[in-house]
Amino acid sequence: MNTMISYRDAMREALREALQRDARVFLMGEDVGMYGGSYAVSKGLLEEFGAQRIRDTPLSELGFVGAGIGAALGGLRPIVEIMTVNFSLLALDQLVNTAAALRHMSGGQFHVPLVVRMATGAGRQLAAQHSHSLEGWYAHVPGLRVLAPATIEDARHMLWLALQEDDPVILFEHAQLYNVVAPLAPDAAATVDIERCRIRRAGRDLTLVTFGGMLPPTLAAAEQLAQQGIEAEVIDLRVLRPLDDATIGESIRRTHRALIIDEEWRSGSLAAEISARIMEQAFYELDAPVQRLCSAEVPIPYAKHLEAAALPQPATIIEAARRLLGKQEAVTG
Amino acid sequence: MNPLPYAREQCIELVRQMLRIRRFEETCAQLYGEGKIRGFLHLYIGEEAVAVGAVPALHADDAVVATYREHGHALLRGIPARTIMAEMFGKSTGCCRGRGGSMHLFDAATRFYGGNAIVGGGLPLAVGLALADRMQGRQRVTACFFGEGAVAEGAFHESMNLAALWQLPVLFCCENNLYAMGTALDRSESQTDLCLKAESYKIPARRVDGMDVAAVREATLAAAAEVRSGQRPVFLEFRTYRYRAHSMFDPDLYRRKEEIDAWKQRGPLHALTNQLRAQVVFDETDFQQLEDQVSTELREAIAFAEASAPEPVSDLHRDVRAAARPKT
Numbered sequence: 001m002n003t004m005i006s007y008r009d010a011m012r013e014a015l016r017e018a019l020q021r022d023a024r025v026f027l028m029g030e031d032v033g034m035y036g037g038s039y040a041v042s043k044g045l046l047e048e049f050g051a052q053r054i055r056d057t058p059l060s061e062l063g064f065v066g067a068g069i070g071a072a073l074g075g076l077r078p079i080v081e082i083m084t085v086n087f088s089l090l091a092l093d094q095l096v097n098t099a100a101a102l103r104h105m106s107g108g109q110f111h112v113p114l115v116v117r118m119a120t121g122a123g124r125q126l127a128a129q130h131s132h133s134l135e136g137w138y139a140h141v142p143g144l145r146v147l148a149p150a151t152i153e154d155a156r157h158m159l160w161l162a163l164q165e166d167d168p169v170i171l172f173e174h175a176q177l178y179n180v181v182a183p184l185a186p187d188a189a190a191t192v193d194i195e196r197c198r199i200r201r202a203g204r205d206l207t208l209v210t211f212g213g214m215l216p217p218t219l220a221a222a223e224q225l226a227q228q229g230i231e232a233e234v235i236d237l238r239v240l241r242p243l244d245d246a247t248i249g250e251s252i253r254r255t256h257r258a259l260i261i262d263e264e265w266r267s268g269s270l271a272a273e274i275s276a277r278i279m280e281q282a283f284y285e286l287d288a289p290v291q292r293l294c295s296a297e298v299p300i301p302y303a304k305h306l307e308a309a310a311l312p313q314p315a316t317i318i319e320a321a322r323r324l325l326g327k328q329e330a331v332t333g
Numbered sequence: 334m335n336p337l338p339y340a341r342e343q344c345i346e347l348v349r350q351m352l353r354i355r356r357f358e359e360t361c362a363q364l365y366g367e368g369k370i371r372g373f374l375h376l377y378i379g380e381e382a383v384a385v386g387a388v389p390a391l392h393a394d395d396a397v398v399a400t401y402r403e404h405g406h407a408l409l410r411g412i413p414a415r416t417i418m419a420e421m422f423g424k425s426t427g428c429c430r431g432r433g434g435s436m437h438l439f440d441a442a443t444r445f446y447g448g449n450a451i452v453g454g455g456l457p458l459a460v461g462l463a464l465a466d467r468m469q470g471r472q473r474v475t476a477c478f479f480g481e482g483a484v485a486e487g488a489f490h491e492s493m494n495l496a497a498l499w500q501l502p503v504l505f506c507c508e509n510n511l512y513a514m515g516t517a518l519d520r521s522e523s524q525t526d527l528c529l530k531a532e533s534y535k536i537p538a539r540r541v542d543g544m545d546v547a548a549v550r551e552a553t554l555a556a557a558a559e560v561r562s563g564q565r566p567v568f569l570e571f572r573t574y575r576y577r578a579h580s581m582f583d584p585d586l587y588r589r590k591e592e593i594d595a596w597k598q599r600g601p602l603h604a605l606t607n608q609l610r611a612q613v614v615f616d617e618t619d620f621q622q623l624e625d626q627v628s629t630e631l632r633e634a635i636a637f638a639e640a641s642a643p644e645p646v647s648d649l650h651r652d653v654r655a656a657a658r659p660k661t
Contacts, residue, residue: 026468052468058498063457063491070461073446075469078461093488097451098458106439107429108652110446142653166655 002183007155010184011041011117011173014159015079019049022077025163026053028064029081038083039119039178065091065116069099069168072114077163082118085134085172092137099168100143114168115159121174121213121263122311128299131307133263135212136270138170139241146240147194148172150215152182154238157192169194172240174213174263194239197247203231206257206324209248209274211237214261214312221317232321240270248274249281256287257324261312266294293320334611338547341613344605347546349623350389351381351602354405356627357414358577360635361404361421361435365581369638370421372434373450375402379576382601383508384409386549387476387571391557396444396462396475398455400508401436402575403448406478410443414630415637424641431644432652452513453486455479456505460492463501467564474560476504476553481570482513484527493534496566504553504560505531505568508543514579515587531568543571544599576600 005013018025027042033056036043046054057064061082068080082088088095095116103111122131139146145165149155155173162169185191200215201222210218215236222232233251237243252258258278262271271292278290296310322328337344358376365374377384380402388397388409399406407417412428420427421435429439429448436450446462449455459477466473483489484507496503507527511518518525528538537559541552549571556567574596578585609615 058491058494060491060495062488063460063495066454066457066488066492067461067464067495070458070463071465071468072461073458074462074465076465093451093454094457098449098454103654104652105429105433105437106441106447107427107432109429109439109441111655145654 002185004181005152005156005184006178007152007180008039008041008178010152010156011159012043012045014156015042015045016048018079018160018163019045019053021160022163024075024077025079026055026076027079027081028055028057028068030057030059030083032056032081037081039173039175041173041178042081061087061090062094066094066098068114068116069094069102069112072112073110077113077115079115079117079159079163082116084130084175085118085120086129086132088116088118095138095144095168095170096141100141103167104143111166112168113163113166115162115171116168117171117173119175120172121176122295122300122307123176123213125302125304125307127302131300133212133295135172135240136264136268136273139270139273141241143167144241145169145194146172148174148212148238148240150174150177150212150236150238152180152184153188153192156184157189158194161192161194172212176213180216195244196239197244198236198238199233199247199251200236201232201234203233204255205231206259206321207233207235207248207251207255208259208261208317208321209235209237210261211240211270212263214263217312217314218261218317221314221321224314224318225321230321230325243274243277245277245281248278252278252282253285256285258286259291259293259317259320259324261293261317263295263311265297266292267297269294288324288326291320291324293317334608337608337612341609341615344609345615345619345623347385348602348605348609349626350385350409351546351605352623353627353630354381354384354408355602356631357404357408360631362577362581364421364635370435372436373401374435374581375579376575376577377402377405379596379600380508380510380543380573381405382546383506383543383549383571383573386546387506387553390550390553391474391476394444395473395557396446396459398446398459398462398475398477399448400452400455400479401448401450402480403438403478404435407438407440407445407448410440410445412438412440412443412445414634418634418638419641422638422641423643424638425644426637426641430648430652453479453483453488456483456488456492459503460495460501463496463503464499467499467501472561474502474504474557476506476557478506478508480513481507481509481511481518481527482516482521483507484530485513485521493531493536497534497536500565502560502564503566504556505536505566506553507568507570508573509570510573510575512575512579512587515583517587527570528568536566536568538568538570540570540572543573544596544601544604546601546605
């Protein structure tokens with residue numbers, strides 16, 4: 001029987017499972033223990049697993065991410081939590097110059113089985129230093145696998161798969177998803193992988209490609225489009241590196257139109273990469289140029305109306321989709 | 334003149350190792366001039382007493398994390414000269430299959446974790462290696478070498494704090510050669526007392542004459558034992574000097590010749606050799622024997638590197654990620 005569970009609780013269950021199943025696993029980060037996690041993901045785990053395995057760190061992102069890399073080299077399977085992607089920039093050196101490079105740079109002698117989790121994205125009026133979406137920065141780097149669980153199933157089951165990797169994995173949890181509640185099937189683990197996209201909604205008229213926090217508004221937009229007689233296919237990327245070109249290409253060959261919805265800034269975004277790949281592999285299948293809907297190119301502002309205006313919304317997704325289909329007349333009702 | 338620090342044979346071995354590094358580095362410079370070695374090349378000439386005193390004072394299962402000036406440490410740890418040379422030649426027989434070069438020597442067999450070319454980059458790594466030992470109940474030491482330039486990096490301070498806070502078995506070995514590239518310590522640090530910085534994190538710290546190989550060895554033996562048994566970090570500052578420029582691209586405009594000459598007077602290789610000559614039976618023939626041993630090893634290393642095949646381009650993409658993911 002399905003149980004109703006929040007994304008936050010699903011992540012916590014994933015952590016608990018990992019800590020129970022593998023003695024090498026430990027969680028390390030700012031306020032993961034006594035405080036319970038800045039987004040309350042790890043609440044209660046300190047009491048259950050103790051301070052050795054639920055390890056509060058000082059505010060030293062570079063230091064504790066590097067220590068996670070060292071601990072992984074030393075035979076453990078660390079999960080390092082960084083409060084937000086903005087703070088991860090303080091640890092970028094260790095992630096890019098060491099974790100991602102070490103296997104290759106050492107000629108295959110050393111590898112870094114490390115999972116780094118971090119919150120990402122806007123929508124909580126946290127302004128320009130807690131709200132950005134920089135997933136594409138990490139997806140740029142060879143040596144990393146980058147995951148963006150957007151559903152309850154993925155939140156619950158991607159982590160264990162990430163921990164089976166022998167190389168670093170970055171896992172993005174969109175802050176807007178933590179409170180989402182949805183049913184979780186007992187056998188959901190069998191349906192989760194960390195390889196492929198998922199088609200979250202089938203459709204014939206156009207393909208909406210998205211990931212992470214943009215999945216719910218994109219699905220909402222698709223439902224409204226359906227009421228207008230437009231059937232949109234919605235692809236949830238899930239795995240941002242390596243990209244699953246095949247699934248995207250197959251969808252384009254069915255729908256012949258693509259709109260990419262990406263909370264990152266448009267310039268140099270994942271949306272840009274996906275757009276280029278669609279051009280490369282399915283150019284002659286396209287009935288219209290690939291379109292992108294991204295965040296406004298401003299540091300995310302605080303005021304609610306400004307923040308909302310900076311982000312893709314169901315209404316703007318619908319508008320962009322209709323424009324792509326050549327239906328630019330005003331929508332009424 | 335001080336008495337010999339150790340028995341004759343042990344002193345000769347220390348001289349031999351210092352000579353081995355000196356000649357290895359001189360050969361690298363020559364091969365660089367011939368275009369056989371490319372990229373950045375940082376020589377350890379002048380600083381040999383630090384690695385020769387410190388690295389063999391560790392246990393075989395301890396870990397070493399070093400910097401981009403690490404040929405000497407790698408040799409002493411037991412990475413064969415031939416695979417280091419082949420690495421710098423970019424050959425498939427190099428210790429990193431030609432992917433690392435001079436600045437990125439690694440060796441799993443001897444727990445040699447680089448070869449780090451980000452200043453301060455190795456410190457958090459050392460903290461993590463020690464954390465893993467601590468959490469898994471192993472009595473091992475992680476020795477982390479870094480230059481005094483690294484103390485200006487945030488990574489240094491974050492690592493000092495973590496190692497002290499969690500009482501981790503890290504031996505911090507600061508090789509203070511007084512210049513971070515061309516920037517003298519007192520031109521970059523408001524507080525030039527490096528031990529004080531470590532002590533401010535409640536880490537025991539000692540200043541050691543890095544030009545005295547026996548002093549380095551004794552300090553390292555004592556500190557490593559303290560780290561191993563006490564399960565806490567110790568900081569050693571080795572005062573040393575590099576005779577050569579920072580790298581092969583450095584015109585060395587920031588130091589006076591008199592300063593370099595003054596340090597050369599204290600050269601560790603000369604000092605111990607002269608002591609041997611004065612105090613025991615050790616003459617020019619004995620020294621020449623060491624030269625011959627070193628020379629043979631080097632000639633063999635170069636021949637090996639020359640004869641080795643380059644890493645095939647078809648293997649360019651190997652070792653970016655694991656070849657196959659294990660299934661659960």
